[in-house]
Amino acid sequence: MIMAENNQFAIGKKVFFLYPHSVIEEKLVQVIIRNEYEVYLVYDHKKTLKLLRKYPNSILFVNIDTELSGEDWESYIRSIIEHEDTKGVQIGILTYNEDKELARKYFMDIGVPCGFVRLKLGFEESARIILKTLIVTEARGQRKHVRAKCTGQANVSFNVRYGKEIHNGSIIDISIVGMACAFDSPVQFEQGTALDDIQLKLKGKITKVSGTVAGSRRQTKHIYVILFNTNLSDDARGKIHYFIHQSLQDEIQKILTAL
Numbered sequence: 001m002i003m004a005e006n007n008q009f010a011i012g013k014k015v016f017f018l019y020p021h022s023v024i025e026e027k028l029v030q031v032i033i034r035n036e037y038e039v040y041l042v043y044d045h046k047k048t049l050k051l052l053r054k055y056p057n058s059i060l061f062v063n064i065d066t067e068l069s070g071e072d073w074e075s076y077i078r079s080i081i082e083h084e085d086t087k088g089v090q091i092g093i094l095t096y097n098e099d100k101e102l103a104r105k106y107f108m109d110i111g112v113p114c115g116f117v118r119l120k121l122g123f124e125e126s127a128r129i130i131l132k133t134l135i136v137t138e139a140r141g142q143r144k145h146v147r148a149k150c151t152g153q154a155n156v157s158f159n160v161r162y163g164k165e166i167h168n169g170s171i172i173d174i175s176i177v178g179m180a181c182a183f184d185s186p187v188q189f190e191q192g193t194a195l196d197d198i199q200l201k202l203k204g205k206i207t208k209v210s211g212t213v214a215g216s217r218r219q220t221k222h223i224y225v226i227l228f229n230t231n232l233s234d235d236a237r238g239k240i241h242y243f244i245h246q247s248l249q250d251e252i253q254k255i256l257t258a259l
Contacts, residue, residue, distance in 0.1 A: 011141055011142075011143055012037075012038060012139060012140045012141035012142075012143045012146075013038070013057055013058050013059050013137070013138075013139045013140075013141065014038050014039075014040060014055050014058040014059070015032065015037050015038060015039045015040065015058070015059045015061070015134065015139055016039075016040050016041075016042050016048065016051070016052075016058060016059065016060045016061070017029070017039070017040070017041050017042070017060075017061045017063070017094075018042050018043075018045060018048055018060060018061065018062045018063060019042075019043060019045070019062070019063040019066050019067055020041050020061075020063060020094075021063055021065070021094060021096075021119060023119060023123060023126070024041075024061075024063075024094070025041065027123060028123070028126065028127055028130065029041065029245070030238075030241070030242075031127050031131070032130070032131070032134070033146075033241045033242075033244070033245045034237075034241055035131060035134075036140060036143075036144065036145050036146050036176070037134055037139055037140060037146070038139075038146050038248060039245065039248075040248065040249055040252045041249065042252070042256065044256065045067060045068065045076060047256050047259050048060070049079075049080070049086070050259040051252075051255065051256060051259065052080060052085075052086045052089050053085045053086055054255070056085060056086055056087075056088045056089060057088050057089075058089055058090075059089070059090045059091075059092070059114060059133075059134070059137060059139055060080070060089055060090070060091050060092070061091075061092045061093070061094050061114065061117075061130070062076075062077065062091060062092070062093055062094065063094050063095070064093055064094070064095050064097070065094075065095050065096055065097065070102075074105070074106075074110060077091055077093075077106075077110055077112065078110055081110065081111060081112075090113050090114050090137055091112045091113065091114055092112060092113075092114030092115045092116075092117060092130070092133060093106050093112055093115070093116045093117065094117050094119060094126075095116070095117070095118065095119065096118070096119050096120050097118075098118055098120060102116075103116040103118075113137075114133050114137065115129060115130075115133050117129050117130060144177075145175040145176055145177050146175060146244055146248070147173050147174065147175040147244070148173060148174055148175070148243065148244040148247035148248060149172070149173045149247070149251075150170070150171040150172060150173055150174060150247070151170075151172055151173075153203070153247065154203075155201065155203050155204060156170070156171055156201065156202060156203060157169065157170055157171065157201045158170075158171055158179075158181060158198060158199060158200050158201060159198075159199050160183075160195050160197065160198050160199075161197035161199075162189075162195060162197075167183050167184075167185065167187050168183070168184045168185075169181050169182055169183035169184050170182050170184070171200070172223065174200075174202075174240065174243070174244065175240075175244065176228070176232070176237060176240050176241060176244075177227060177228060178211065178214065178225060178226055178227040178228050179225075179226055179228075180223055180224070180225050181223070181224055181225075181226060182221040182222065182223055182224070183221075183222070183224070186222065187222075189213045189216070189224060190213065191213055191214065191215050191216070192212060192213060193212065193213040194210075194211075194212055195210060195211050195212065195213065195226060196210045197210065198210060198211055198226070200236075200239075200240070202239060202240070202243040203243060203246065205239045205242070205243065207233075207235060207236045207239045207240070208236070209228050209229070209232060209236050210228070210229045211226045211227050211228040211229055212226065212227050212229070213225070213226055214226065214227045
């Protein structure tokens with residue numbers, strides 16, 4: 001059990017938003033992604049219960065302003081807290097309801113550990129509260145950056161212009177700090193080689209970055225690890241983060257569909 005807990009801390013926690021408000025979908029998720037948290041949007045409270053049994057160390061923020069009645073939401077959240085398979089899930093409440101008695105009930109009677117966030121406080125304050133909650137709950141664990149697996153994804157590739165040649169390849173996985181990749185044809189790049197012209201194709205979004213070869217390993221193909229230079233443009237950062245989030249969201253959607 002201790003080993004499992006240590007491993008979970010190493011990889012961090014999944015952060016789910018159930019029936020997210022529009023401000024969460026459109027703005028707040030991007031802030032959370034940029035802060036390197038593994039965030040997902042879910043839209044089915046029944047399947048979410050099954051999902052939480054699969055990921056019992058996750059964090060769940062619930063929009064209680066939609067879908068169910070107030071009493072039904074209370075019962076739903078109590079069931080998560082009290083069930084043996086999901087009691088490790090940490091829950092927070094998101095609402096435009098400013099009723100102080102309702103907040104007291106969720107805090108004191110039901111015992112949600114991740115707060116009662118009143119979205120009427122405004123975007124900046126709501127974001128601050130949620131990010132502080134994620135820090136306190138150690139949602140990132142020891143992991144510094146969220147990584148997306150790319151193998152098998154359509155329309156995901158890269159090319160490198162080096163000298164007078166262009167080398168094409170496939171991305172195996174990617175984070176904001178770098179990627180593991182395989183070239184379509186054999187290349188010989190030594191560790192420390194500077195690659196100043198890399199074009200990433202991330203599901204229709206194209207962006208240019210530069211980087212350095214950090215190392216390589218031979219498997220079925222010759223795998224290279226390329227670290228991106230730290231002066232990534234805001235556009236590149238935004239596109240990479242968006243791609244990572246969409247890749248993870250697609251993975252969780254496949255799991256939800258199968259439940």
